[in-house]
Amino acid sequence: GAVVSQHPSWVICKSGTSVKIECRSLDFQATTMFWYRQFPKQSLMLMATSNEGSKATYEQGVEKDKFLINHASLTLSTLTVTSAHPEDSSFYICSAKYWAYDQSYNSPLHFGNGTRLTVT
Amino acid sequence: AQSVAQPEDQVNVAEGNPLTVKCTYSVSGNPYLFWYVQYPNRGLQFLLKYITGDNLVKGSYGFEAEFNKSQTSFHLKKPSALVSDSALYFCAVRPRSLTGGGNKLTFGTGTQLKVEL
Numbered sequence: 368g369a370v371v372s373q374h375p376s377w378v379i380c381k382s383g384t385s386v387k388i389e390c391r392s393l394d395f396q397a398t399t400m401f402w403y404r405q406f407p408k409q410s411l412m413l414m415a416t417s418n419e420g421s422k423a424t425y426e427q428g429v430e431k432d433k434f435l436i437n438h439a440s441l442t443l444s445t446l447t448v449t450s451a452h453p454e455d456s457s458f459y460i461c462s463a464k465y466w467a468y469d470q471s472y473n474s475p476l477h478f479g480n481g482t483r484l485t486v487t
Numbered sequence: 488a489q490s491v492a493q494p495e496d497q498v499n500v501a502e503g504n505p506l507t508v509k510c511t512y513s514v515s516g517n518p519y520l521f522w523y524v525q526y527p528n529r530g531l532q533f534l535l536k537y538i539t540g541d542n543l544v545k546g547s548y549g550f551e552a553e554f555n556k557s558q559t560s561f562h563l564k565k566p567s568a569l570v571s572d573s574a575l576y577f578c579a580v581r582p583r584s585l586t587g588g589g590n591k592l593t594f595g596t597g598t599q600l601k602v603e604l
Contacts, residue, residue, distance in 0.1 A: 373530070401592075409595045410577065411531075460530050475521055476592060478530030
């Protein structure tokens with residue numbers, strides 16, 4: 368149980384276009400999902416916290432208008448990179464908490480397999 | 488602000504030997520501590536967590552970690568390493584207090600473990 372599916376696993380797009388990444392919790396409801404960005408050989412940087420039915424909470428320095436997050440249902444959150452540029456090329460990872468199993472704050476996150484975005 | 492330090496970028500171990508991946512943390516109060524493993528081009532997999540109680544925590548795939556409050560450390564260990572353990576390992580911390588950012592998980596920079604025959 369507690370599977371998080373992320374799609375696509377990799378995408379190449381041209382500069383100036385937009386790309387949408389989906390994150391789904393397959394067998395549980397996720398009221399909160401998290402979006403991370405990982406640069407090569409670096410740690411995960413939290414970009415935003417996605418809450419079902421409300422606006423996402425962005426971390427300092429993350430452009431809200433560039434990284435649009437929508438959490439329309441309890442099993443789906445999307446990250447749209449708008450007007451992508453080569454510097455947006457990175458590995459994006461989503462995660463979710465399995466609230467139904469463990470509603471305490473010590474429950475681990477379950478991660479998707481990530482999306483490798485390359486902007487040419 | 489909370490932070491996690493993994494002082495070693497890479498750890499090399501011979502198969503069958505014990506391994507240790509180091510982690511120290513800085514957070515207000517008592518934290519929740521986690522270890523995750525990442526294989527190439529994949530997301531993170533949860534290994535183990537420390538909440539309270541016994542300082543030695545046992546997790547998946549034979550891994551364990553020892554919580555040391557005085558040294559603010561949470562080193563990952565395994566008695567006998569396998570080649571298949573080669574991966575990127577992340578230590579993470581989350582404060583207990585919601586007002587202290589209790590919903591936010593902070594990761595270390597990761598340690599690449601290489602186990603060779």
